[in-house]
Amino acid sequence: MAKPATRIQQKNQTAIMDAGLEVFSKYGFRGATLDQVAEAAGLSKPNLLYYFPSKDAIYTALLARLLENWLEPLHAMDDAGDPVEELLAYAQRKLVMSRDYPRESRLFANEIIQGAPHIKDVLAGELRDLVTDKSAVIARWIKAGKLRPVDPVHLIFSIWSLTQHYADFDVQVRAILGTADPFDDAAAHIDTTFRRMLTPGP
Template identity: 60%
Template sequence: MAADGGRRQTRIQIEKREAIREAALDVFSAHGFRGATLDQIAEAAGLSKPNLLYYYEGKEAIHAELLERLLDTWLDPLREMDAQGDPLTELRGYVQRKLEAARDYPRESRLFANEIIQGAPRLIDELRGPLRELVDEKAAVLRGWMEAGRIARMDPRHLIFAIWAITQHYADFDAQVCAVLGSEDEARFHDAAATIEVLLMRGLAPR
C-alpha cells in the first residue's frame, strides 16, 4: 500500500514507484521472497530505505503488487486461444506466445516459479480462482475439439500443463539452455518453437 494513502500521484512519484518495482523484480527473481531484503531493493532502485518506505509499507506490499501484475502476463497467452479457430493453429499460436513470454519476461517467470515452489502462499487464492477458471474454460474448448475428432483425445488440463512445462523451461532454465547450446542467440526460441510444434502436432493429430 502506498504511503500517499491513495491520493493522485505526481509524475515523480509514479516514476519512483516504477523504479522500485523494477528493482524489486530483479531482487525477488534472483533471491526469492525470503532471501530478498528492503535494503537490497532500495539499493537497486537508487533510493534510501526510508525513501522506499514512503512509497511501499514493506517488501510484502511490493511483492504483492508484482504478483498481481504478473498473473495477467501469465494468463494472457492462454486467454487468446480462440474456440472458433483451427485447433492446431490455435495451439501452435499458444506455444509461440508462451515462448515469447519466456523470452521477454524471464524475471517475471522466475518470480512466479519461486512463489509456486514455496507453495504459493501469497498467490494460492488467485491460482484457485482466476487461473483455475481460465484453465477450466480452455480445457472445455480443447475437450470440444477432441470430441469432434479434430485433435487426439487426452486430458486437456494436462495438455495445458505440458505446454507450460516445456515453454517455461526457456525462461527459468535459460542459463542452462545457453550453456548447453554454447550460444545466447535468440534463434534458440525459434528452434524451440519448431521442435515443440513437431512434438505437439504429431501427438495431437487425430487418430
Template identity: 60%
Template sequence: MTKPQAKTKTKIQERNSRAILEAGLDVFSAQGFRGATLDQIAEAAGLSKPNLLYYFPSKDAIYLALLEQQLQTWLYPLRAMDPLGDPLAEVMAYVRRKLELSRDFPRESRLFANEILQGAPRLMPEIEGALKRLVEEKSAILTRWMSEGRIARMSPVHLIFAIWAMTQHYADFDVQVRAVLGPGHDPFAEAGSFLEQLFRKLLAP
C-alpha cells in the same frame, strides 16, 4: 496552480512505483524472497527506504505486486485462445506466445516458479480462483474440439500443463539450456521450431 502540481505528483508516483517494482524484480530474482531486503530494493530503485515505504508498506507488498502482475501477463495468452478459431492454429499460437513470454520475461518467470516451489503462500487464492477457472474454461473448449475430431483426444488439462512445462523451461533453466547447447545457438528460435513440430504431431487427429 493546484492542478498542474497534482499531475506532476501523479507522474512522479507512477515513475517511482515502476522503479520500485523493477528494482524489486532484480533483487528478488538474485536473492530470493528471504534474502532480499527493503534496503537493497530502495538502493536499487534510487530511493530512500522511507520513500519506498510511502509506496509499498512492506517487502511482502512489493513481492505480491510483482507476482500478481506476472500472473496476469502469464495468463493473457491462454485467455486469447479463441473458441471460434481453428483448433490447431489456436493451440500452436498459445505455445508460441508462452515461449515468447519465457524469452521476454525470464526474471518474472523464475520469480513465479520460486513462489510455486515454496507452496504458493502468497498466490494460492489466485491459483485456486482465477487460474483454475481459466484452465477449466479453456479445457472445456479443447474437449469440444477433441470430441468433434478436430484435434487428437487427450487430457486437456495435462496438455496445458505440458505447454507450461515445455515453454517455461527455457526461462527457468536458461543457464542450463545455454550451457548444454553451447555458443552459436538461439535457444528460443530452436525451441520454437521443435515445439511446433512436436505439438503438431501430437495434436493431429
C-alpha cells in the same frame, strides 16, 4: 479523491517495481531484503517505504501484475478458431513470454516452489477456473475429431513446462547450447512437437 501521481512519483514507483522484480526473481521472497530492493532502485530505504510500506507490499504488487499478464495468453485462445493452430499459437505466446519476461517467469517459479503462499487463492480460483474452461473447449474439439485424443489439462501443463523451461532454467539451457540463442530453434521444435501430437490422423 487521491491526487494522480507526479512524474517523479511514477518514475520512482516504476524503479521500485523493476528493482523488486530483479531482486525477488533472483533471491525469492524470503531471501530478498528491502535494502537490496532500495539499492537496486537507486533510492534510500525511507524513500522506498514512502511508496510501499513493506517488502510484502512490493512483492504482492509484482505478483498481481504478473498474474494478469500470465493468464492473458490462455484467455486469448479462440474457441471458434482452428483447434491445432489455436493451441500452437498459445504455446508460441508462452514461449515469447519466456523470452521477453524471464525474470517474471522465475519470480512465479520461486513463489510456486515456496508453496505459493501469496497466490494460492488465485491458483485454486481464477487459474483453475480458466484451465477448466479451456480444457472443456479442448475436450469438445477432441470429440469433434479436430484433435487427437489427449488429456486437456495435462496438455496445458505440457505447454507450460516446455515453454517456461527456457526462462526458469536459462542458465542450464545456455550452458549446454553455448553461444547459440535457445529461442532461435525452440519455436520450431515446439511447433513440430505439438503439431504432431495434436493433428488428427487420416
